[in-house]
Amino acid sequence: MAGVEVRFSGLSKRFGRRAVLRNVSGTARPGEVLVVTGPNGSGKSTLLNILGGLLRPSQGEVAYLADGRTVPKEEWHRHLGVCAPDLSVYEELSAVENLRFFTQVRGLRLHDRELAAVLEQLGLKGSDFFRPVKQFSSGMLQRVKLAQALVHRPEVLLLDEPSSNLDEAGHNLLKELVMAWRAQATVVVATNDPREVAWGDQVLELAH
Amino acid sequence: MNLLIESFTILRKELTSELRSRVAVSSVGLFALTTLVAVAYQIGPYRIHEQDRPHLHAALLWIIVFFAASSGLPRVFVKEEDAHTAKSLRLAARPGAVFAGKFLFNLVLLLGLEAFLVPLFAVFMGFSVANLPALVLVLVAGALGLASSATMVAAIISRATGSATLFVVLSVPLVLPMLVFLIQGTRTAATVPELSALLPSLRAVVSLTGVTLVSSAFLFPVVWHD
Numbered sequence: 423m424a425g426v427e428v429r430f431s432g433l434s435k436r437f438g439r440r441a442v443l444r445n446v447s448g449t450a451r452p453g454e455v456l457v458v459t460g461p462n463g464s465g466k467s468t469l470l471n472i473l474g475g476l477l478r479p480s481q482g483e484v485a486y487l488a489d490g491r492t493v494p495k496e497e498w499h500r501h502l503g504v505c506a507p508d509l510s511v512y513e514e515l516s517a518v519e520n521l522r523f524f525t526q527v528r529g530l531r532l533h534d535r536e537l538a539a540v541l542e543q544l545g546l547k548g549s550d551f552f553r554p555v556k557q558f559s560s561g562m563l564q565r566v567k568l569a570q571a572l573v574h575r576p577e578v579l580l581l582d583e584p585s586s587n588l589d590e591a592g593h594n595l596l597k598e599l600v601m602a603w604r605a606q607a608t609v610v611v612a613t614n615d616p617r618e619v620a621w622g623d624q625v626l627e628l629a630h
Numbered sequence: 631m632n633l634l635i636e637s638f639t640i641l642r643k644e645l646t647s648e649l650r651s652r653v654a655v656s657s658v659g660l661f662a663l664t665t666l667v668a669v670a671y672q673i674g675p676y677r678i679h680e681q682d683r684p685h686l687h688a689a690l691l692w693i694i695v696f697f698a699a700s701s702g703l704p705r706v707f708v709k710e711e712d713a714h715t716a717k718s719l720r721l722a723a724r725p726g727a728v729f730a731g732k733f734l735f736n737l738v739l740l741l742g743l744e745a746f747l748v749p750l751f752a753v754f755m756g757f758s759v760a761n762l763p764a765l766v767l768v769l770v771a772g773a774l775g776l777a778s779s780a781t782m783v784a785a786i787i788s789r790a791t792g793s794a795t796l797f798v799v800l801s802v803p804l805v806l807p808m809l810v811f812l813i814q815g816t817r818t819a820a821t822v823p824e825l826s827a828l829l830p831s832l833r834a835v836v837s838l839t840g841v842t843l844v845s846s847a848f849l850f851p852v853v854w855h856d
Binding site for chain 1: 650
């Protein structure tokens with residue numbers, strides 16, 4: 423299938439004297455879920471930040487490959503959707519306004535109906551679409567963050583602890599979404615939850 | 631064309647957020663009002679000798695504008711880091727669009743501050759102007775200049791602790807030459823009716839603004855992503 427393959431090799435990251443990642447390599451392929459797991463502090467979030475281009479590795483490199491050609495780093499943002507605990511949406515804006523902003527700033531124009539459909543897919547109700555998200559519970563906020571990652575239909579989806587703050591129903595919904603998304607994208611999930619580890623076609627275990 | 635649309639999308643988001651939170655407007659407006667009232671109470675329109683008025687008025691006006699702006703302008707980037715939205719923005723938008731959107735928001739904020747402050751300053755301090763269009767030109771050029779340097783410095787300091795202090799410290803070398811020419815231009819607008827008298831100061835401010843904007847275009851992507 424077409425799509426974007428994410429190849430990373432020899433990745434290391436040091437913060438001062440502390441080495442967080444040591445010589446990590448792998449490939450996340452379209453149509454597959456790569457699960458990154460490991461104990462707290464093993465560098466799961468750091469790896470996802472590097473794969474998303476938010477952090478520069480101390481050593482090693484990351485390449486996005488589409489149709490055999492390397493995607494320039496300046497274009498990664500068009501292909502990428504990220505949901506992570508340290509990545510938020512605008513609290514003064516409503517859920518729909520947030521999605522509208524994140525699509526328009528990527529140069530896409532989606533009708534409010536399409537934005538609402540994404541929110542509905544994530545289990546939010548119509549009465550919540552136009553409320554400022556600062557009034558949302560943490561579980562609802564997590565759903566908006568997931569919607570923000572998915573709304574522009576990215577070819578690479580990076581999910582860091584995606585079920586944090588979600589209840590059981592939310593977790594099941596997330597599982598369905600990841601499974602559906604696997605068919606059209608390259609999915610990388612960083613998690614410690616054994617239920618989510620089971621989603622992986624490949625599992626990359628990081629050690630301290 | 632796309633970059634322009636993306637920049638205006640960021641400007642619209644900034645304006646919507648600001649209209650709902652009113653944090654920057656309140657801090658800039660209250661700082662300006664408090665300083666103006668304190669200065670007017672102590673000095674007022676009549677405690678300065680008439681021939682010294684244009685010099686002192688021009689200097690006081692820009693001191694108030696600069697420090698009031700310093701209380702609100704850095705927020706464009708600091709709030710993104712504080713609210714953990716900076717990463718979301720980094721992932722979604724091109725650096726050029728982010729800089730342009732934030733610059734335009736700071737420009738709107740500064741023009742609003744000047745529109746609010748200058749009439750009050752004229753009333754409280756007895757500030758008279760010989761050439762109103764010249765003063766308007768100086769104010770617009772000043773807003774462009776201060777917005778450009780403030781936006782770049784705000785991006786640099788946003789991830790640092792003690793960012794408010796750092797903003798003023800880092801702004802001084804960029805803003806000081808600009809303030810000198812703005813004060814000179816304001817004094818000229820207050821005393822000389824001919825527009826041509828303003829040209830040397832205006833040219834200097836526009837040149838400094840141009841240099842700041844061009845260097846920001848090269849530097850900002852590095853600052854924003856590292």
